[in-house]
Amino acid sequence: MDDNQRFQIGRRTSLMNIIGNVLLTALKATVGYIAGSTAMVADAFHSGSDILATTIVLHGLKISHRPPDEEHHYGHGKAESIVSKLIAILLVVTALGIGLSAYNTLKDPALEPPNTIAVWTALISIIFKEWMYRYTVGIGKKIKSQALIADAWHHRTDAFSSIAALIGITGAIYGYPILDPIAGIVVSAMIIKAAISIYLEALHQLMDTAPPKEVMDEIRQISMSVEGVRSVHDVKARKYGVQILVDMKICVDPLITVEQGHHLAGQAKHSVLEKIPDVKDVLIHVNPCSEKDYEKCNSCKHYKNG
Template sequence: MIFITLDLVKRTQASQKVTLMGAVVDLLLAVFKIIAGFIGNSGALIADGIHSFSDLLSDGLILYATKHSALDADEEHPYGHKRFETVATLGLAIILAIIGLSVIFNAMTRLANPYSLSHSSLLLSIGTLSIFSKEALYWYTLKVANTYKSDLLKANAWHHRSDALSSIVVLIGIFGSLNGYPYLDSIAAIVVGLMVIYIAWKLGLDATKELVDTSIDAQQVTQLKHALGKISGVNSVHSLRTRKIGHTISCDVHVQVDPFLSVSEGHIISVSVERVAKKCLKDLSDVTVHIDVEDDEINAPYEALPERAQALEILTKALFNNEYDDEVSRIQLHYLEGKIYVDFYLPLKCLQPDNSADKILVKLQETVNKLKGFGKIKIYFSQD
């Protein structure tokens, strides 16, 4: 638990550091672009500046999400707070979509009445500065995202890359407008708006998939099922379900074992299943293992059968009526094939010349056969 906590602290600190650095750069670029855009009469550069201001919003969301996603589980959030990142990503997607639409609307208005640009050196310098600074942020953020397996930081890294690409489009539009094609500036702004909307769609789709518990990659599921099936004591694997929770994976699985194993041996097998599953999937943090004696996807549930307390009461009464209640020392039940199989444990002193094991077995089986819902029996003899 201590190592997990330390990893979360490092992850949070690294995420906040790279996000704060990006926020400072985004703020400076937004101010420079908008001021330069107004001075040089470039709608494309103003749109790109608004885009940079939207990055500040995303940086704020990321700082909030990384801080809260690292919190431990509590009563209200028993599975932890990792999906704060997912919700923040979805919120970022919505904000970007709104900004992209507004940029396109303004650009189309300017396209009908194009303006001549001025201060060409200033416009070109700011555009070039934006390209190089955002590309540098992309590589730095992506490195941190890959190190700590953060989809939110990875999304923000690609957001930086989209800014660099949009700045290239803006630079081309400005250059074309300065060379006698004034409408290119507005077209560049429309392209930037479309790119922002595309990024919003991609981020929103991925976040929505996670929020509706979409399974992980099918190939990973197949590999996991194969690995679990090779564990000693596991007869088959079924009902394997996975989902993403933030940067981690959660799964639950049913494993079928020998129906006559002890409870403790079944537990040991479940421990092995959890260990192998986490070894197979590096990001797997939570595993729920159901030990089954039969494939419960095929066999009907046992709703009509009496539970243990009631079943023992029925058996005890039947044994008393047949004068066997004093001889049976322990009863073990097995719910199999829609019936209750019974193991009777008797002391060795029950075996007499006129009362062999076969006679005892026949008499007990006759007793059980009269009971509804009960099936085969076994008898065991032991020292007192």
Template structure:
């Protein structure tokens, strides 16, 4: 619940900054007559929509288990991440289509200075927002928020392309303005596809990261009474992990003694690895 509050607060801050930045870039695009800046502004508008999705995703995925969802709601987060990926892909395709039409029709403008200034401001603001959001995302282990952070980074990179395109157009190469818009669209689509694939991994029974598996093996093997680890299976569940571990113990132990060892393994793994949502321990007498 604390992670959800932290993520929501960070998202509300980025939404506020994005709204101001989006309005500024929209005005700069129309006043400066720049298709590249218009593409950049639409990208920022998509940022606002995806950050709203982050807030909804964090709120839903942090809900406690209930009778309808006895294993919790963590898998709702990658579902929202998939929706955000679709928004990115659609946004990129729309921007690319408009830029391509400008190139085909020869509708080339001389962009104003305000468009260049807006691009420069966007580069610095969006890069700052990336580092701020990615720090929070890593802390609370949120794939949806990480997607949003890279959305900020993509906006910063697209603003660099926008800046160079507008600068080149102002120097006489007007064709660079719509070309910059087209490049921005490809970048957005690429990031959208990458995070769509990442969200798919979060929804299937994908094994945990190697470092988590090593931690589980180290903790279990050092519990008194454990002879060795017979089998270990892990699966991701949203931003959490389920672990099934089978340990070998002395066959001459009583049932209570064996249960005590299993309880120790279970407790130490769940208490010391924050990513673990549940650990199931099975005994195999030797």
């Protein structure tokens, strides 16, 4: 899947999420106000934050889709990780607002139970937001978009908050009105927990975290499969958004020409790019391999030709 296809799929998914969240936020806010449910109003604010979060994701996808330029030689792939951090911060701000509102309501001695219409609205929200989560996270994994996956978790936390709201509203209707604002506080805590996970994942990507060991081993194996490459060592890789940048050294026969060594490096690079689609670029340094170096590579259990 090329960058343009990836962007178009992500854009379509984000636009669908925005439309869905606008309708759901309007429904929750209206019902929450009419029914007198603090938990439902808090849940509406959460859905409203989803609109802003998805808008940020859409903008991040547009930026990450841009090609390299004079100021960004490696492209704009990290824009999605930055967007994920922004979503996490937005979630925390939303959660604190919800928690404060619920706490203030909790201190009110004249708590009134909400209307039963809030129960049905909460059920609709749970079903709809869980569907949005599953759809969005599926697309996010398909196009390997961390920002879209983070946005999907925003939907999942909204479904969880609706469950908490449902419990609080139902309890309040059956004679325990204090459960409604308590549910709002629980929702706040759940949102903060999800936000921390999203923030840490984005942080790992921005810290140039290496891909899994299986990917590193595959890079070595593919490079060693090129006839004429005696050993592969100092393999380093880092995530750049959804893509991977690789640096490594290969040892070749010291008696071959510079042109031949360059050709072997080119073969190794193109093999890695072809067989591992997530790899964006491979930088290879060619070293003449002495017998001592060759034995050293073998003793270190590096991959080698027969």
